[in-house]
Amino acid sequence: MRIFNWKPSVVLFVGLAVALVGVGVGGAASHQAMLPMPKGTPDDAVLLEPSDLDLPEASGGPYLPPDRVRGIALNVAASYTAKNDVTIEAVVLTTHGKLIEQGVFSPSFSVGESREVYLVTLRGSFIFTRRLAGHPPFEADYINIEIDASTGIDLATGTSKATQSEEVLAALNIASGTE
Amino acid sequence: MSRTIRRTPGAVVLLLTVFVLVTIPAEATYHAVGHNVYGDWLGAYAEWPNPQEYYTYDTSSNNDFTAQVMWVATEGAVNGYWVEVGLTKGWKDDTSIWTFYWAEMTTSSYAEYRVDMPVGAKGDNHSYQVQYTGYNEWTAYIDFQPVGISAQAPPCVRVDVGAEVVYSGNMLTTTYPQHMQVLDRNTGTWEYWKDSGGTIMETDDPPFHWEWRDPGTYKLGKDFKL
Numbered sequence: 272m273r274i275f276n277w278k279p280s281v282v283l284f285v286g287l288a289v290a291l292v293g294v295g296v297g298g299a300a301s302h303q304a305m306l307p308m309p310k311g312t313p314d315d316a317v318l319l320e321p322s323d324l325d326l327p328e329a330s331g332g333p334y335l336p337p338d339r340v341r342g343i344a345l346n347v348a349a350s351y352t353a354k355n356d357v358t359i360e361a362v363v364l365t366t367h368g369k370l371i372e373q374g375v376f377s378p379s380f381s382v383g384e385s386r387e388v389y390l391v392t393l394r395g396s397f398i399f400t401r402r403l404a405g406h407p408p409f410e411a412d413y414i415n416i417e418i419d420a421s422t423g424i425d426l427a428t429g430t431s432k433a434t435q436s437e438e439v440l441a442a443l444n445i446a447s448g449t450e
Numbered sequence: 451m452s453r454t455i456r457r458t459p460g461a462v463v464l465l466l467t468v469f470v471l472v473t474i475p476a477e478a479t480y481h482a483v484g485h486n487v488y489g490d491w492l493g494a495y496a497e498w499p500n501p502q503e504y505y506t507y508d509t510s511s512n513n514d515f516t517a518q519v520m521w522v523a524t525e526g527a528v529n530g531y532w533v534e535v536g537l538t539k540g541w542k543d544d545t546s547i548w549t550f551y552w553a554e555m556t557t558s559s560y561a562e563y564r565v566d567m568p569v570g571a572k573g574d575n576h577s578y579q580v581q582y583t584g585y586n587e588w589t590a591y592i593d594f595q596p597v598g599i600s601a602q603a604p605p606c607v608r609v610d611v612g613a614e615v616v617y618s619g620n621m622l623t624t625t626y627p628q629h630m631q632v633l634d635r636n637t638g639t640w641e642y643w644k645d646s647g648g649t650i651m652e653t654d655d656p657p658f659h660w661e662w663r664d665p666g667t668y669k670l671g672k673d674f675k676l
Contacts, residue, residue: 306581309495309631309640312594318581319595350513350542377554378599381566399560400513401553403521403532404481404610404653409560425542429561 326383334420344391344416357395365443374433387420392434482658482673483612489648493581493633494522494609500574504539505621515540516620522580523608533580533600535590552590554600565597613673622675
């Protein structure tokens with residue numbers, strides 16, 4: 272049964288239009304390897320996908336004790352403030368992937384999504400000095416620090432307020448006994 | 451502090467750019483950068499060899515660093531939102547760390563990410579790229595490997611390449627960013643800065659300065675301090 276009595280040329284035109292729209296909307300993101308490469312780059316250079324990376328995944332422990340994590344976080348936080356008003360609000364054992372899922376940090380690729388990390392949230396008077404020329408330093412009264420639970424390396428620091436939600440903190444937590 | 455290298459039509463645009471780049475106080479850090487401004491782009495690329503490790507002094511700041519960076523402004527704004535990727539000596543509270551990193555200033559927050567890739571030796575060449583990969587996402591790459599994804603809208607209208615320093619006494623070693631290119635949104639092709647349709651400028655916060663080594667192609671520059 273024919274629902275539409277369209278001529279073949281109309282069908283072809285509509286099909287082509289749909290295909291072009293599809294390319295325009297989603298094509299740019301569909302596969303980085305298809306994106307053009309800058310001039311002068313090696314002929315075989317392609318942009319890798321995150322899935323191509325071999326990243327450290329879950330270690331299974333042992334994890335740094337929370338007191339040690341607090342010390343690392345306070346040292347990191349001290350680099351963003353000249354004041355002595357920093358307080359730790361929460362220390363949560365979670366995973367790198369959950370921090371991305373909950374919008375605490377953007378995707379980053381130094382560790383895999385299953386890697387166990389500590390999230391430390393702090394209050395204080397913070398100033399981020401890295402900036403685009405002409406832009407004032409960014410000030411914040413609340414920061415999140417991501418620390419690799421096995422190595423103690425600080426992976427990221429940011430100002431998302433997502434972690435001010437108790438529901439988000441609960442969703443992040445993968446262990447009992449964290450603060 | 452800022453001056454145009456190549457005059458382009460549109461005195462108003464030029465004056466506005468100078469206003470934005472000069473009148474906002476240059477607090478906290480010093481820049482020596484080349485700008486490519488007022489384009490319509492979906493990506494930026496530059497490469498440079500590792501310099502001799504910078505010397506970063508630990509002054510009253512606990513966040514002292516000396517960095518060679520590419521900044522890509524997003525959201526169609528000249529100043530306000532960006533993705534940056536680069537090489538830094540000094541990371542947070544440790545001035546001895548020599549590492550790649552990326553950072554983002556979005557419409558809702560700011561964040562900095564350490565990149566766990568080997569920096570290599572002096573003279574090793576690395577490429578730095580930030581490209582729109584669809585769905586309001588920009589991906590930052592080092593040596594064509596993704597290091598982070600930032601949710602921000604296109605297009606990019608400004609790209610900076612150069613150095614950022616916390617303390618004016620920090621020692622910069624000469625670097626030569628090259629092959630600086632932008633991805634044209636309309637043609638989908640990469641163009642060297644000179645062919646990109648943008649306005650080429652520079653910002654130097656004394657005592658640092660950016661020196662165009664090849665003004666014909668804007669291929670080479672350096673950040674320099676005796």
